[in-house]
Amino acid sequence: MILRQILQSQPVVAASYVFGCGGKGMAAVCDPVEDIEPYVRISQETGMKIRYVIDTHVHADHVSRGRKLAEVTGADYVLHASAGAQFQFHAVSDHDELEVGNVQIRVLHTPGHTPEHIVLVVTDKTRGPEPWFLLSGHTLMVGDVGRTELASSAEQGARSLFRSVQKLKTLPDYVEVLPGAFSGSVCGRSLSGKPTSTIGFERRFNRALQIEDEEEFVRHMLQNIPSPPPEAARIRAINLGLEPGRN
Numbered sequence: 001m002i003l004r005q006i007l008q009s010q011p012v013v014a015a016s017y018v019f020g021c022g023g024k025g026m027a028a029v030c031d032p033v034e035d036i037e038p039y040v041r042i043s044q045e046t047g048m049k050i051r052y053v054i055d056t057h058v059h060a061d062h063v064s065r066g067r068k069l070a071e072v073t074g075a076d077y078v079l080h081a082s083a084g085a086q087f088q089f090h091a092v093s094d095h096d097e098l099e100v101g102n103v104q105i106r107v108l109h110t111p112g113h114t115p116e117h118i119v120l121v122v123t124d125k126t127r128g129p130e131p132w133f134l135l136s137g138h139t140l141m142v143g144d145v146g147r148t149e150l151a152s153s154a155e156q157g158a159r160s161l162f163r164s165v166q167k168l169k170t171l172p173d174y175v176e177v178l179p180g181a182f183s184g185s186v187c188g189r190s191l192s193g194k195p196t197s198t199i200g201f202e203r204r205f206n207r208a209l210q211i212e213d214e215e216e217f218v219r220h221m222l223q224n225i226p227s228p229p230p231e232a233a234r235i236r237a238i239n240l241g242l243e244p245g246r247n
Contacts, residue, residue, distance in 0.1 A: 001103060001124040001132070004042050005178065007195060008033050012062040012229075013184040015195050017135060018042045019122065020051075021101025028052040028100050029069060030120060030135045031180045033062060036069040043073065051100050052090070054078040056137030056180060057117040060150045060236045061187060061229035080109060080116040086241035092118065102126045110139040110168070112161020113146030113187070119168070121175075133176035134199070140168055141179040142192040145208040148221055150187075150232055158221035162214045169209060173200025186226050 003019040011034070018039055020027030027048035029039050032055075043050050053070040055078070067087070070077035078098070081091035092098070094109035106121040120135040138146035145165060148157025176198055183193040190207075203209050211217045229235070237243040 001127065002027070002046050002048060003133075004046075005195065006033075006038055007182070009184060013181055013186075014062065015178070015180055015182060017178060018046075018048075018050075019100075019103065020046075020048045021103045022046060022048060023126070024101025025049055026051050026100040026103075028054060028098070028103075028105060029066075029075075030054050031056055031059075031137065032064065032066050032069050034065055036065050036072060039069055040072065049073070050075045052076050052078050052098055052105075054098075054105075054118075054120065055239075056119060056135065056139075057114040058083055058085070058151070058236050058239045060114075060232040061185070063235055064239050080107075080118045082109075083116040084240060106131070108167055110137075110161075110164035112148055112157050112164045113138040114151040114157075115160070116151075117146075117164075121171070131171065131175050133178055134168070134171065135178050135180075136168070137180040138187045139164055140177060140202065140206075140209075141181055141185075141188045142177065142194055142197040142202070143190045143206060144188040145206075145221075146187050147189075147225060149225060150228065151236065154222055154225060155218055158218045159214065161221065162211075162217045165209060165217075168199065169203060171199045173198060173203065175199045177202060186229050189224060189226060 017030040050073040076090040096107045098105040104123040182195040
């Protein structure tokens with residue numbers, strides 16, 4: 001297994017990932033941000049050809065360069081089947097699997113932050129048959145879960161997110177959490193500046209994960225909603241191919 005986490009604080013706070021199988025020379029990229037050069041360079045340095053470029057959701061805080069990266073590298077661009085994008089993409093659904101050499105990616109549909117959101121449960125089959133880490137996008141971050149009103153009503157999103165969180169709580173405590181954002185991002189509250197955690201630590205100390213009642217969870221999510229990203233609706237439209245833009 002090869003894994004590279006790329007942290008960015010300008011112009012948007014985001015974490016993205018290159019990961020895959022060095023032995024088979026195959027990789028995937030998760031949630032690439034605006035400059036595709038680091039992903040291409042890591043691919044070349046590690047000898048891993050990028051097979052999939054995956055966006056966990058249609059972003060509202062930055063224009064994704066996922067399609068461009070896929071075009072440059074010959075990879076498949078992956079979104080959830082419900083995304084509604086106006087271009088061709090590799091559509092995945094709940095419990096679909098993608099293979100990059102000895103690395104297995106299991107897709108979980110986790111609506112809430114946005115209706116089409118997915119997370120990636122990653123297993124290195126050379127190490128063992130159980131999942132090693134979770135690429136959690138903006139569904140679960142270190143210290144909080146994602147805001148819920150960028151692509152739906154805040155309450156509707158919160159109810160969906162409550163159900164999605166229950167899925168993640170079934171994962172073993174040792175599974176690492178690698179989120180799509182960290183402290184400074186507008187997509188969550190009380191986020192840690194440490195951009196990694198585990199399911200077990202978040203289960204114990206993440207307030208949102210401790211709430212077992214749906215109504216209480218909704219009330220929690222409707223409090224202290226941060227200001228939305230500038231031009232959030234327009235950025236989502238660009239990322240869906242509904243408006244022209246550099247992507």
